[in-house]
Amino acid sequence: MKILGISAYYHDSAACLVIDGEIIAAAQEERFTRIKHDPGFPCQAITYCLAEAGIAPQDVDHVVFYDKPFLKFERLLETYLAFAPRGFSSFVTSLPVWIKDKLFQKTVIAHALKDLWGKGVDWESRLLFSEHHLSHAASAFFPSPFESAAVLTMDGVGEWTTTSLAVGQGNTLSVHKEIHFPHSLGLLYSALTSYTGFKVNSGEYKVMGLAPYGAPTYAKLIKDHLIDIKDDGSFALDMSYFNYCTGLTMTNAKFDALFGGPPRQQESTLTQREMDLAASIQAVTEEVVLKLAKGIARSTGQKNLCLAGGVALNCVANGKLLRENVFERLWIQPAAGDAGGAVGAALGAYHIMLGKPRDVPKGLDGMKGAYLGPAFSSHAITESLTRCGAVFTTLSDDEVIEHTAQALADGKAIGWMSGRMEFGPRALGARSILADPRSPAMQKLLNLKVKYRESFRPFAPSVLRENVGAWFEMDVDSPYMLLVADVARDKRRAMTADEQALFGIDKLNVPRSTIPAVTHVDYSARVQTVHRETNPRYHRLIQRFNELTGCPVVVNTSFNVRGEPIVCSPEDAFRCFMGTELDVLVVGTAFLRKAEQHASLTANYKENYALD
Template identity: 75%
Template sequence: MYILGISGYYHDSAACLLHDGEIIAAAQEERFTRIKHDLKFPINAVDYCLSEAGIVASQLDHVVFYDKPFLKFERILETYIAFAPKGFKSFSASLPVWLKDKLFQKTIITKELKSSLGDDVDWNKKLLFSEHHLSHAASAYFPSPFDNAAVLTMDGVGEWTTTSLAIGNRNKLEVHKEIHFPHSLGLLYSALTYYTGFKVNSGEYKIMGLAPYGEPKYVDTIKDNLIDIKEDGSFALDMSFFDYCTGLTMTNEKFDELFGAPPRKPESELTQREMDLAASIQKVTEEVVIKLAKGVAKETGEKNLCLAGGVALNCVANGILLRENIFDKIWIQPAAGDAGGALGAAFGAYHIMLDQPRAPSSGKDKMKGAYLGPSFSPDDIEKSLKDCGAVYSTYTESEIIERTAQALAEGKAVGWMNGRMEFGPRALGGRSIIADPRSPTMQKLLNLKVKYRESFRPFAPSVLREDVAEWFELDVDSPYMLFVADVDKSKRREMTDEEKNLFGIDKLNVPRSEIPSITHVDYSARVQTVHFDTNPRYHKLISRFKELTGCPVLVNTSFNVRGEPIICTAEDAFRCFMGTELDMLIVGETLLLKEDQNASLKENYETKYEFD
């Protein structure tokens, strides 16, 4: 049985294909169109999924959309009525869009399927709809390594739900509790994202990265005015401070008065105030997540927890949750945002709607390391590079590993395209930029001259699973870079009194450990454990780097520049290589050096993409 899951029309459109409950392929549309967070119908991702399976569209048994447009429209309509006459202008502007496009998405999706995949199939009969948070919950539980688990989903909003608690048991998944719009932890975090001058639905992770530079001075202000948090983690927002229900912005003038200034203008200078606001909303988010988890554990008695929804990408909160030992084990869907809804919709249809059995747990999850996207043959790679005008050499795998490890040990920054592309927002050694974490200047170099992004943003370490406990205060699998842990005390550098008295961004250039390029200002790191069984070549590379340097860790950041989707193809890799100050590019068995390339092929990547 083939089931295609799709998400789209809001942000991060994606497609996923299951065959008899096994994930065959999954990818986001942005990787093919090169439009960040592309929201259009994911036809390129669908085509890829069918191609990967080697099937034609008529072999699909069902197509499942990840939410229910009618319920979403009901929420929007009831919200505007509740707040009337306020917001009539934005309502009148959005209504024609809903009546023309969104409300009749079944018709639109059917037309897309017909025009893209052929009109010889009755797509109306094959098309199913899931609910948004049920899709999130299914994406968290069904691929997890657990036979039984509590499932917590947290995001901005689906149809009505913003937070949900479900319980998974074999092939059953039942929602037990929900918190409804407009009360939303995700939207509260997005409100502070907007207020501090970053873009909603993409800048939230910047707030998380900025938080350690600040002091949580505004926690009481937020808790006394914006959010009422109960002991079980349930919460309610005071909507008089927000404008997202009826307006075109997240916050309003009352919000400005509370914090004493209007929102920061995007791309203007960051001040200590923004850092303190970031630290404060991060602290409040952590409190809500911990209380929710404790409430879930007490109510359900479950020993395992699964997480999904955009808030589940807050790896700092996840790391604290892990250390609290509320649950024996925690598993987080690597594509926890809306892209993962495509996967959850497919799983939900297979197990819940069609009552298909779920195999007993083998102790490993079913995500295949999240390497679910396209890969390319050596011949395809060479043809693509020739067409780009690239100068390259071809080597065996062992030669590629040796030359790359040597280059890394010499301080070079390397573009690394290896095997299948990752599904989700993190690069995990399939489409990564990698470097030596021992360099005290590598973080600044990568941010300013390769990624073209804000200097404060941290980089993650890829570490061999067998060595993680020696280098970090963590000894569990973290293959999807979703837990933050502190660098082990034995690897840290003691700061001088003068350094300890620095504030804000002044802390940035102070080395804090033997691996300063991945050590954040609070000694933390967003850890990815690398496993031989899911990514053998990346594991071999780090192992060889360890033999050369004694360090089983690499800097790992996504292979793209600011505002660009992560690369997918060899052409994408070469363009990004030529548009940045990367020194070396590895694409499969091919190796490219910057000095060998035709300088006329260089692009100005610093201004090529819109700011994220």
């Protein structure tokens, strides 16, 4: 049975193909269209998924959309009614969009499929819809390595649900508890994201990265006024401080008054206030997540926990959850955001709607290391790079590993494109920028000259799974970079009294460990464990780097610049290479040095993309 899952029309459109319960391919549309968070119908992602499996459109038994438009419209209507006459301007803005398109999504999707695949099949009859949080829950449980588990999903909002608790058992998933809109942990985080001057839906990572520079001085204020948290983690927001139900902004004047001033303007200077606000909302989020998890552990008696939904991308909270040992094992869907809804929609339809049995995935899990996107053959890479005018050498696989490890040890910044592209927001060693984490200047250099992003943002380490316990204070699998752990004590460097006294971003420039480029100001790191089973080539590279330097860790950041989707094809990789100060590019077995490229191909790259 072949099922295609689709998420689209809001943000991060994606497609996923499941055949007989196995995830065969998944990709986000933004990687093909080069439009960040592309919300359009995922034509190219769908085309890729079918090509990967070598099947024709008529072979697809069902197409499943990841949420239910009627239910969402019901929520919109009831919300506007509850707040009327406030919210009229927002109502007038959104209603035509719904009447034109979103309400008739079944027809719209069927037409889009007809346009893509021709008129041979009545797609409306093969179209199914899955509830948004059920899609998230299915994406968290079915690919997990557990026979049974508690499943917690948290995000901004789906139809009505913002937080759900379910129990997965075999091929079933039963929802036990839900928290409904407008009470949403994701939207509370987004409100503070917006208030601190970052974009909603993309700036949340930045708030999380900014938090360790501050102190949670506003946490009490948030808990006293904005959110009422119960012992089991359930919560309610005081909506008089928020504007998202009726307006086009997240917060209102009462919110500004509570925090003593207007929101920070985007791209203006960051002050200690924003850092403290970030630390505060992060602390409150962690408290809610921990209480929810403890409540679930008590009420379900489950030993395993699966997480999905946008809030599950908060790896700092996940790391805390791990350290608290509330559950014996934790598994987090790597595409925890809406893109992953495509995976959940397809798997949910297969197991829940169609009642097909589930085999617990063997190995790490059913996500195949999240390497579910397109790969390019040597022939295709050679052809593409030649067309781009690149000067490159084709090496043997062993030579690629040797040359790349050597370049890393020499302090070069490397664009690394290898094998199938990752699915989800993280680069995991298939479309990554790699560097030596031992270099004290590397974090600043990569931020300002390669990624063109804010200098406060930390980088993440990729570490060999077998060495993670020696370098970080954790010894579990973290293949998807979704757990934060502290750098091992013996690798840390004690800061002097003067350095300790530094505040905020000044502290960033102080080397705090033997791997300063991946050590955040609070000694934490967002760890990716690299496994021989899922990415043998990347594993070999780090192993060789370890032999050369004694360090089994490399800096791993996504292969893109600020505002750009992660590269997908060899052309994308070459363009990004020539537009940034990367020293070396590896595409499959093609090896390129910047110094050997034609100067005329250097592009002014960073202005091509709107800031995120």
